[in-house]
Amino acid sequence: MSEMTNKAKNTVLNExxxxxxxxxxxxxxxxxxxxxxxxxxxxxxxxxxDIKTAVSEAVTNSIIHGYENIYGYGKYRNTRPDFQTxxxxxxxxxxxxxxxxxxxxxxxxxxxxxxVEKAMEPLFTTKPELERSGMGFxxxxxxxxxxxxxxxxxxxxxVRMLKKLGTIPWIEDED
Amino acid sequence: MGKGKEASRExxxxxxxxxxxxxxxxxxxxxxxxxxDHHSAGFICEQADWYIVKQNVEHxxxxxxxxxxxxxSGVGVIMGRYKxxxxxxxxxxxxxxxxQVRRVLRLSGMDKIVEIVEDNxxx
Numbered sequence: 001m002s003e004m005t006n007k008a009k010n011t012v013l014n015e016x017x018x019x020x021x022x023x024x025x026x027x028x029x030x031x032x033x034x035x036x037x038x039x040x041x042x043x044x045x046x047x048x049x050d051i052k053t054a055v056s057e058a059v060t061n062s063i064i065h066g067y068e069n070i071y072g073y074g075k076y077r078n079t080r081p082d083f084q085t086x087x088x089x090x091x092x093x094x095x096x097x098x099x100x101x102x103x104x105x106x107x108x109x110x111x112x113x114x115x116v117e118k119a120m121e122p123l124f125t126t127k128p129e130l131e132r133s134g135m136g137f138x139x140x141x142x143x144x145x146x147x148x149x150x151x152x153x154x155x156x157x158x159v160r161m162l163k164k165l166g167t168i169p170w171i172e173d174e175d
Numbered sequence: 176m177g178k179g180k181e182a183s184r185e186x187x188x189x190x191x192x193x194x195x196x197x198x199x200x201x202x203x204x205x206x207x208x209x210x211x212d213h214h215s216a217g218f219i220c221e222q223a224d225w226y227i228v229k230q231n232v233e234h235x236x237x238x239x240x241x242x243x244x245x246x247x248s249g250v251g252v253i254m255g256r257y258k259x260x261x262x263x264x265x266x267x268x269x270x271x272x273x274x275q276v277r278r279v280l281r282l283s284g285m286d287k288i289v290e291i292v293e294d295n296x297x298x
Contacts (some may be wrong), residue, residue, distance in 0.1 A: 022213035031244075048276040049244070056246040060213045131220055133250040133284050142282050 001131050014040060014097040021087040022108065024060075024066040030093060031055040037095050038102055050143035051102070051163060055093070057107040057136040058159045062091045066110025066157055070130060102163045104144075109156040116149050196222050202231040207242045210248035219252050224259065233265045241272040249276075250283045257288055268292055 016037055020034045031052040038051060044153045064070050067089040094105040119126075120141075125134035141147045146162040197204045204228045207259055210214050235256050239245075257267045267289040272280065280286045 007193055026211075027212045027214050027229065030177060035287055037276040046274070050279075052244060053246050053275075056244075060246070067238065130253040131216070133254055133283060134245045135247040135250055138278070139247050139282065 012096055012098055016095050018093040018095075019090050022063045022069050022091050022110070023086070024063055024069065027056055027059050027063065030059045030091070034093065034104065038097070038165070041097060041100060041102070043165050047163070047165055051104075053144045054140045054161055054163075055106070056103065057139050058104075059091055059093075059159070060161075062106065062110060062157065063107035064127065064130065064132075065067050066091075066108040066112070066131055070127070075155070100165050102165055104161045105158065105164075106161075107158040108155065112153040112155055112157055113126070113149070113151040114153050116151050120149065188237065194278065197225055198226060198230045199234060201225065201231065203230070203232040204238060205222060205235065206238045206240070207249075209241050210244040211242060211252065212244070212246050213248040216248040217250050222257055223252075227259055228258070234268065235260055235262065236268040236270060238270045239273065239276050242276060243273070245276050245279050247279075247283070249281065250285055253280075253285055253289060261288075266290060270294065282298045 006026055014037070018030070018033060019072075022134075025058070035048050035052050036055065038048065040045045042050070067087045068091070069087055088106060092107045093105075093107075094107070096105075097101040118124060120137040121134075122138040123134040125132040128134075136149070138150070139162060144161040144163045148160040150159065151157040195206045195208075197206075203223065205219065205223055207219065211219070223235065227235070237253060237256075253267060253269075260267070269276075269280070269289055269291045269296055272291055277286075277291070280289070280291065
């Protein structure tokens with residue numbers, strides 16, 4: 001870690017903001033967009049996989065917990081069924097590359113989380129009927145280097161994640 | 176290639192027409208899509224459950240051959256199927272899991288309750 005390049009750590013090299021409807025169709029769009037944005041840093045395939053998973057978790061959380069748009073639970077690759085109400089809402093993604101550090105901020109204005117610590121416990125889920133595994137925050141924590149969740153009930157949730165690229169070795173299988 | 180009139184309407188129709196679910200003896204084989212997220216998980220759950228209930232399935236085999244991405248929704252899918260069949264002595268098998276999928280399975284502890292079939296032996 002000591003040989004980390006010190007070149008202009010604090011200058012912002014690249015920045016982007018995305019806003020999209022809180023619908024499950026946009027989950028794949030969100031993670032692919034972030035992965036494409038990061039490509040200028042020449043990440044490894046493993047780093048891309050990590051980032052995609054973390055983004056997917058955070059966006060999915062916003063959609064099904066923040067806005068309670070659960071209708072992705074249905075037919076694969078299908079459009080929105082009529083019988084399920086759509087709660088309008090947007091998810092914002094803000095990405096910033098600073099040196100070799102990637103900052104991702106995913107925000108929603110949904111219903112928020114009452115007890116963030118409890119929500120971050122592995123296997124804790126408020127929607128077991130959707131067969132959610134409760135591993136979302138655990139995955140974000142594992143795949144990114146830093147995770148910070150701020151939330152206020154009724155006002156929304158903001159997830160900040162940070163990943164250092166090019167320095168963290170791939171965690172090898174321990175068989 | 177295209178299946179005619181429907182092909183232009185639904186770009187993924189061809190993929191869906193591939194045998195995603197198949198019951199062989201008492202095993203349900205599920206061929207999973209390229210990306211498993213919350214959006215696609217619901218359909219897999221519904222279909223798999225239908226086969227488990229209607230067709231006397233004992234074991235479930237998930238084939239990750241085409242899968243390049245899986246998040247915690249995929250863990251939910253496997254966990255849910257495991258709960259449904261394990262009380263009757265059934266097992267869940269996982270085929271062709273790539274590195275990313277394996278990592279997700281290991282992190283969530285799923286590798287302890289399902290059987291990950293190693294496929295790097297000579298075929």
